[in-house]
Amino acid sequence: MAEHAVVVVGGGPTGLMLAGELALAGVDVAIVERRASQEVVGSRAGGLHSRTIEVLDQRGIADRFLSQGKVAQVAGFAWIRLDISDFPTRHNYGLGLRQNDIERILAGWVDELEVPIYRDREVTGFAQDDTGVDVELADHRPMRAQYLVGCDGGRSLIRKAAGIEFAGWDPSTSSLIAQVEMAEEPNWGMGRDAIGVHSLARLEDGRVGVMVSERDVGHPGDPTLGDLSKALIAHYGTDYGVHSPTSISRFTDMTRQAASYRVRRVILAGDAAHVHYPVGGQGLNIGVQDAVNLGWKLAAVVKETSPESLLDTYHSERHPVAARVLRTTMAQTALLGSGERIDALRETMTELLGMDEPRKWLAGMMSGLDIHYDLGAGHPLLGRRMPDLDVATAAGTVRVFSLLHDAHAVLLNFGKPWGLDISPWANRVLAVDGKYAGAWELPVLGQVAAPAAVLIRPDGYVAWVGDGTDTGLREALTTWFGSS
Numbered sequence: 001m002a003e004h005a006v007v008v009v010g011g012g013p014t015g016l017m018l019a020g021e022l023a024l025a026g027v028d029v030a031i032v033e034r035r036a037s038q039e040v041v042g043s044r045a046g047g048l049h050s051r052t053i054e055v056l057d058q059r060g061i062a063d064r065f066l067s068q069g070k071v072a073q074v075a076g077f078a079w080i081r082l083d084i085s086d087f088p089t090r091h092n093y094g095l096g097l098r099q100n101d102i103e104r105i106l107a108g109w110v111d112e113l114e115v116p117i118y119r120d121r122e123v124t125g126f127a128q129d130d131t132g133v134d135v136e137l138a139d140h141r142p143m144r145a146q147y148l149v150g151c152d153g154g155r156s157l158i159r160k161a162a163g164i165e166f167a168g169w170d171p172s173t174s175s176l177i178a179q180v181e182m183a184e185e186p187n188w189g190m191g192r193d194a195i196g197v198h199s200l201a202r203l204e205d206g207r208v209g210v211m212v213s214e215r216d217v218g219h220p221g222d223p224t225l226g227d228l229s230k231a232l233i234a235h236y237g238t239d240y241g242v243h244s245p246t247s248i249s250r251f252t253d254m255t256r257q258a259a260s261y262r263v264r265r266v267i268l269a270g271d272a273a274h275v276h277y278p279v280g281g282q283g284l285n286i287g288v289q290d291a292v293n294l295g296w297k298l299a300a301v302v303k304e305t306s307p308e309s310l311l312d313t314y315h316s317e318r319h320p321v322a323a324r325v326l327r328t329t330m331a332q333t334a335l336l337g338s339g340e341r342i343d344a345l346r347e348t349m350t351e352l353l354g355m356d357e358p359r360k361w362l363a364g365m366m367s368g369l370d371i372h373y374d375l376g377a378g379h380p381l382l383g384r385r386m387p388d389l390d391v392a393t394a395a396g397t398v399r400v401f402s403l404l405h406d407a408h409a410v411l412l413n414f415g416k417p418w419g420l421d422i423s424p425w426a427n428r429v430l431a432v433d434g435k436y437a438g439a440w441e442l443p444v445l446g447q448v449a450a451p452a453a454v455l456i457r458p459d460g461y462v463a464w465v466g467d468g469t470d471t472g473l474r475e476a477l478t479t480w481f482g483s484s
């Protein structure tokens, strides 16, 4: 029987990132993936937002993505551009990069970390008991894990088998996305009309990328070339002689979220936990960030340095983030509708987003840079992302993110060494004395008071802020990294 501490179902972006995080923490993890290869059929995500690039930078792999994509101001709200070039981050932009490439690069990293991927294998169910989970596979070969994570996409079998409610809203619009050839030169670009949005783009290989809204929702079965032709004619009055599709898929604005991200030893992440319309380009990004929030916590529980209750913070921190994405996506879907009243609303929004404060507020949200986990009252850094400062240390100047490459927690002390013995956590927390004389600035919030010390979790969020004393430090270390 194949046995692993953690089995991840689904090797999409979320499953790959989670497996990488667990492997970095030294956990025996394996992925079970239905697809025979990493190839993504059809068009899906087109890029990464700033916070996701930062998260990859925290592991030292951002350059692999940046070198393959196109840096641009990709953040937007219902296609209204949001420039983040004035945000205080090294990555004050987004990255245009196809999901196929994102998955290929992540799979390469996971391969370096020697995570086994059982490809061409399908999970059909599971049974959990007090010590683990029996994973049922279509080929009936036995597999067992201490924890099972469903990263198996929007139609998640794991979510359904766990009986987790997927509450939300039925679709109100339906769209087709396809890669095709056209006999005639089409009318390139994006547009909106009475039916909805449509766009025609020339792909690198000379083919045409089509995205068209359909008149009706609730189509049964897989989309056909006939459906695509009909939708093109409805928007453009012609189908431009569309032929030879390499892919045609359908997506909707169905908006749903798992009521619970965990049932005992079974956990959900990524699209398995939340689905929404692609406008705003959030799905893959929040899936990868779910994985980074969950990875170190699950590793600590598996290694028995933390109690299982640490996993409750995965739900309490990540559920609100996705709920907010669902809400802003529904708002964007409304703004993409048609009619003169919605046009007037769009113009008003465009004017509003031309002003600094509304732009920063919304751009902070869309880029993921404003995420604030509720870790209680205190310094504004508490529960927010640690900025990637250049810190002077005895070993020379280091970037904060480089201290996080191994996915360890970091205690960064800027003041006088206080002489607290944190040796009970020495194998979990890297203590560094450093100096930083510059300003402390956070996206959206602006300048904040310089802290005397910070405890940074492996996911890059600040768990404790020191005022020159060690008040609360031992408690924070115990909460996040287990008792001494």
Ligand SMILES: Cc1cc2nc3c(=O)[nH]c(=O)nc-3n(C[C@H](O)[C@H](O)[C@H](O)COP(=O)(O)OP(=O)(O)OC[C@H]3O[C@@H](n4cnc5c(N)ncnc54)[C@H](O)[C@@H]3O)c2cc1C
Binding pocket: 009, 010, 011, 012, 013, 014, 015, 032, 033, 034, 035, 043, 044, 045, 046, 047, 099, 121, 122, 123, 124, 151, 152, 153, 154, 156, 157, 177, 251, 269, 270, 271, 272, 278, 280, 281, 282, 283, 284, 285, 286, 287
């Ligand atoms: C048209 C479109 C455009 C999009 N654009 C963007 C964008 O610009 N930015 C963005 O962030 N997001 C975008 N998204 C969303 C993005 O594609 C998803 O959010 C992302 O793929 C979710 O990743 P995941 O790993 O959670 O799930 P998935 O990518 O769905 O991966 C799930 C994996 O699980 C495997 N699997 C499923 N069931 C089983 C099983 N029973 N056994 C074994 N394996 C199984 C599947 O084969 C798959 O590999 C877009 C989506 C669409 C449809």
